[in-house]
Amino acid sequence: MTITTPALLFPAISLLLLAYTNRFLVIAQLIRSLYKQNDENPDMDIRNQILHLRVRIIAIRRMQVAGILSFILCVITMFTIYIEREVIAHLMFGASLILLLASLCFSLYEVQISGQALNLQLKNLENKSEDK
Template identity: 80%
Template sequence: MTITTPALLFPAISLLMLAYTNRFLVIAQLIRSLYKQNSENPDTDLRNQILHLRLRIVVIRRMQVAGILSFIFCVITMIALFLQFVELAYYLFGSSLVLLLISLCISLYEVQISGQALTVQLKNLEKKS
């Protein structure tokens, strides 16, 4: 393994972090909007949506933490390779890949939560029609 091997993950992790941050910001904006609506006109459905979005925020933060740790382990891998600690670099890079996998699995879970929430909302809309 050369120093460029862990560097190959930098663009992938960077793009993932950008996507995670965008998801976080959109959900935070939605929560603020729903909170304002709920304070003006209290509604159980709105409160439930806000609570559901809170879960998604927690999940997204966990995705971000795993992604950031993966990035950190990649950088430390490169330092270890630079200092010629090759065996340590293998373990660090493996850990980085595992953390990236964890981040992606948590992302998959968040997508499932999001899909379920939309399904519930569509059912509520169909009932009202």
């Protein structure tokens, strides 16, 4: 393994972290908006949406932590290759890949939650249309 091997993950991890941060910011803004709506006009549906979004925020934070740790281990891998500690470099790179995989699994989980929430909202919309 050369020093360029772990460096290949840098762009991928950076883009993932950017996407995760954007998701976090959008959901945080949505929570603030729903919180304000609920504060002005208390509604159990809005409260449930906020609680559901909280689960998504937790998943996104876990995605971010795993991604950042993966990034850190890539840097450590590069350093251990530089100081010619191949065994440690292989272990660090393997751990980095496992953390990247964990980050992607959390991302998949968050996407599933998001899809379920949208389906529930669409069902509610359909039910309201049928009631009219």
